Amino acid sequence: MRISWTETEVDERLKGIMKRIHDQCVEYGEEADGWVNYVKGANIGGFVKVADAMLGYGIT
Amino acid sequence: MVSECTPINQLSQQFLSCIHRRSDRLQEDAPWRDNLARENLLPRGTLMALEGSAGQDFDRFMAGLVKRNPGELEFHQAVQEVAESLIPFILDHPEYKEAQILERMTEPDRVVICRVPWEDDAGNVRANRAWRVQFNNSIGPYKGGMRFHPSVTLSVLKFLGFEQTFKNSLTTLPMGGGKGGANFNPKGKSDREVMRFCHSLMIELHRHIGPETDVPAGDIGVGAREISYMFGQYKRLANRFAAVLTGKGISFGGSLGRVEATGYGCVYFMQEMLARRGDSVEGKTCVVSGSGNVALHTIKKLDELGAKPITASDSGGFVHDAGGIGGEKLAWLTELKTERRGRISEYAEKFDVEYVAGGRPWGVPCDLAFPCATQKRSASKMRARCCPTGSSELPKAPTCRRSCRGRMPSPRRRSSMPLRRLPTPAASRSAAWSKVRTPCVSRGRRRR
Numbered sequence: 314m315r316i317s318w319t320e321t322e323v324d325e326r327l328k329g330i331m332k333r334i335h336d337q338c339v340e341y342g343e344e345a346d347g348w349v350n351y352v353k354g355a356n357i358g359g360f361v362k363v364a365d366a367m368l369g370y371g372i373t
Numbered sequence: 374m375v376s377e378c379t380p381i382n383q384l385s386q387q388f389l390s391c392i393h394r395r396s397d398r399l400q401e402d403a404p405w406r407d408n409l410a411r412e413n414l415l416p417r418g419t420l421m422a423l424e425g426s427a428g429q430d431f432d433r434f435m436a437g438l439v440k441r442n443p444g445e446l447e448f449h450q451a452v453q454e455v456a457e458s459l460i461p462f463i464l465d466h467p468e469y470k471e472a473q474i475l476e477r478m479t480e481p482d483r484v485v486i487c488r489v490p491w492e493d494d495a496g497n498v499r500a501n502r503a504w505r506v507q508f509n510n511s512i513g514p515y516k517g518g519m520r521f522h523p524s525v526t527l528s529v530l531k532f533l534g535f536e537q538t539f540k541n542s543l544t545t546l547p548m549g550g551g552k553g554g555a556n557f558n559p560k561g562k563s564d565r566e567v568m569r570f571c572h573s574l575m576i577e578l579h580r581h582i583g584p585e586t587d588v589p590a591g592d593i594g595v596g597a598r599e600i601s602y603m604f605g606q607y608k609r610l611a612n613r614f615a616a617v618l619t620g621k622g623i624s625f626g627g628s629l630g631r632v633e634a635t636g637y638g639c640v641y642f643m644q645e646m647l648a649r650r651g652d653s654v655e656g657k658t659c660v661v662s663g664s665g666n667v668a669l670h671t672i673k674k675l676d677e678l679g680a681k682p683i684t685a686s687d688s689g690g691f692v693h694d695a696g697g698i699g700g701e702k703l704a705w706l707t708e709l710k711t712e713r714r715g716r717i718s719e720y721a722e723k724f725d726v727e728y729v730a731g732g733r734p735w736g737v738p739c740d741l742a743f744p745c746a747t748q749k750r751s752a753s754k755m756r757a758r759c760c761p762t763g764s765s766e767l768p769k770a771p772t773c774r775r776s777c778r779g780r781m782p783s784p785r786r787r788s789s790m791p792l793r794r795l796p797t798p799a800a801s802r803s804a805a806w807s808k809v810r811t812p813c814v815s816r817g818r819r820r821r
Contacts, residue, residue, distance in 0.1 A: 317623070323630030324637065331638050333545045335645035341462075349649070356458035359539030364474045366511035372472075 334358075427461045434460065438479055445528035451535055452479050481508045481534060482515075484527065487577040489555060491569045493562075503574050505553035505581055505589070508534035514585055515551030516541055516619075518592030521599065525554040533592075551587055553578075559594045571602035578603070579610045582617050590619035593747075597622055636670025639743060640678065655679040660739040662686045663746030664710050664717055671743050672698055673707075684734035686746060687717040691734040693727040694720075 318326070334355075341361070342354020367373070434456060439449055456475065463469045485505040493499055504527055507515045517537040520530070530552045538550025555574060559567055581587060591600050600620040607617055614626070621627040640654065647653050659675050659682045661668050672682040676699035684691050685698060685706065692698075698706060702724060709715045721728030735742065 317627075317629060320629045323628065323634070327630070327634050327638055328641050330544050330546070331641035332645055334543050335642060335649075337543060337545070339649070351646075353458040355543055356455050356539065357462050359542040360455075360459055360462070360475075360478075362542045362545075363478065363509060363511050363538060364469050367474055367477065368468065368472055370511070 427464055430464065431456060431460045434475065437476075441480075442528075442531075445531060447526075447528045447532040448535065451532040455535075455539065478509060478538070479535065481506050481531060482510060483507050484531075485577075485581050486527075489557070489570060489574045489577070491566070491573045493566050501555050501557040501570070503553070503555035503557075503577070504530050505578060505587070506530045506534040506551060507581070507587055508550040508552070509538040510549035510551075510587075512542060513547035513549045514583075515587035516548040516590070517550055517552040518554075518590045519595045519599075519603075520552070520554035520592040521557045521559050521594030522554070523556055523558045525556045530554055548588075551589070552592075553589055554592065554595075557594075559599070564598070567599060568602045571599050572606040575603045575606035575610065579607050582607070584616045588617060588619060596620070597627075601625075632666060633670045633673075636667045636672075636745065637674045639667065639671050639745065640674040643741060643743070644678070653678075654741065657681065657740040658683055658738070659741045659743060660684045660734050660737050661743045661745055662691070662734050663744070664706065665745070665747065668743075668745035669703075669707050669710065671745050672703055675743075676700070676703060680741070682743075683739070684737055685717060685720070686732075686734055689716050689718060690728060690730040690732050692717055692721045693729065693734065693737055694724060695726070 337358035338351045338354030339349050340354065341357035342350040342352070344350060435449070435453055438452055442448055459475060463475060469475070484507070487503050489501045489503045491499050491501075504525075506527075508517075508531075509515075517534055520533075534550055534552035536550075537552055541548040541550055555570075557570055562570075578589075582589060589603075591597070597620060600618050601622055604618045604621055604625070608614055611617075616626065619628075620631065623629065644654055654675060655678060657680045659680050661672055661675075661682050661684055664685045664687050668685055672685065675682045676697070681697040682699065683695055683697055684693050686692070687710075694702070702720075705723065706717075706720055709719060710717075718728050718730070720726070
């Protein structure tokens with residue numbers, strides 16, 4: 314709480330986040346021949362998390 | 374009323390008349406699709422790519438969206454581009470379709486619209502309009518920037534808020550999507566005028582934000598100065614030092630490394646893409662457009678990691694430094710652009726390198742391309758000249774998404790592919806499509 318991360322810590326976390334974003338793009342965007350459609354992967358990866366939460370909440 | 378001559382509106386009007394005539398033979402009875410595609414009024418690859426029931430679902434969904442949100446062209450286009458990817462996926466996952474998830478996700482949770490009265494230095498009373506679009510808080514508090522620019526409209530903010538939802542979700546952090554702004558132009562305003570505007574805005578906005586509710590950040594026209602003015606007023610009204618705005622000064626709760634994060638993140642993503650191919654950025658020749666925050670930090674990180682960034686640009690043109698922009702040269706460029714606010718041509722004079730007035734750097738041979746400028750034009754040119762093979766996208770890049778689709782069109786077809794006319798008024802274009810920040814791999818043929 315209210316304690317700033319160091320610049321190195323921010324950078325490490327950024328790297329981790331970018332890696333996770335990439336992994337999700339690959340998970341949802343990889344096509345049969347191994348080529349990755351990053352646009353599709355990003356769209357679906359972003360959608361699934363929100364959609365699953367909304368499914369869980371019921372009709373809200 | 375919706376204006377004419379826009380792809381989606383034509384699509385929906387013709388679509389609606391079509392279903393009125395013969396709802397059971399939708400697919401066969403849609404010659405307008407071909408016409409629109411021939412006239413390039415529909416993005417190539419959209420309807421052609423979505424055939425059969427996916428195409429039918431897509432048409433029906435888009436027609437409904439346009440009908441519910443008349444005239445909101447930027448919003449239509451943003452949804453359309455996401456829906457292209459999602460509708461085939463949703464067809465494979467009927468639980469999402471049954472729950473009408475996409476339909477619900479394209480409706481913001483709420484939109485706050487308010488008047489922002491303020492007094493200018495000459496004593497004149499002024500009034501602007503401000504919005505906060507709270508789009509989706511399913512996975513966390515609303516999170517997204519505030520934009521102060523004369524081009525800001527509800528449509529632009531809904532477009533940005535919608536995409537913000539996806540973007541924040543993809544980060545894997547618990548953040549929902551929101552966006553806000555005002556049709557206020559900070560350009561030419563004094564510090565005190567900006568302060569009075571920000572304070573007045575916060576008098577309304579403080580009711581709607583909070584650490585667990587909605588956490589605005591900066592965007593175009595909203596930097597550390599504006600965030601600080603708004604935070605000062607929030608703190609006074611709420612009597613709480615709460616984490617309610619992103620982008621504050623370091624001394625009062627701001628984060629280190631935030632300014633650098635976009636540019637660095639861009640390079641880190643590229644590294645991940647290359648790592649997948651067993652490669653790295655080291656030793657690669659990189660073309661970068663732009664010379665703002667994103668471009669400068671992209672160049673800096675590339676230089677640190679042993680790559681060779683060779684270009685940078687601004688609205689006047691670009692410089693091509695075959696020896697690489699790095700070290701002291703980069704420090705000089707950073708000082709030029711952030712302190713002295715000079716033109717990129719001065720770099721060419723100083724270091725005696727090539728300067729191309731009015732050009733974009735995408736014709737320069739390279740291994741990797743980083744469009745880090747804030748103008749969508751960079752992406753269009755990029756498609757035409759630089760990016761025929763593999764490419765990737767960060768979530769928030771509508772134009773680049775189309776331009777770097779990652780398909781490999783034949784040379785003939787590519788040359789006959791005019792850039793799609795965008796349905797946005799010229800004034801709002803640069804702002805509305807300003808987030809094209811996407812690394813692209815431009816060498817190595819795609820197998821097909």
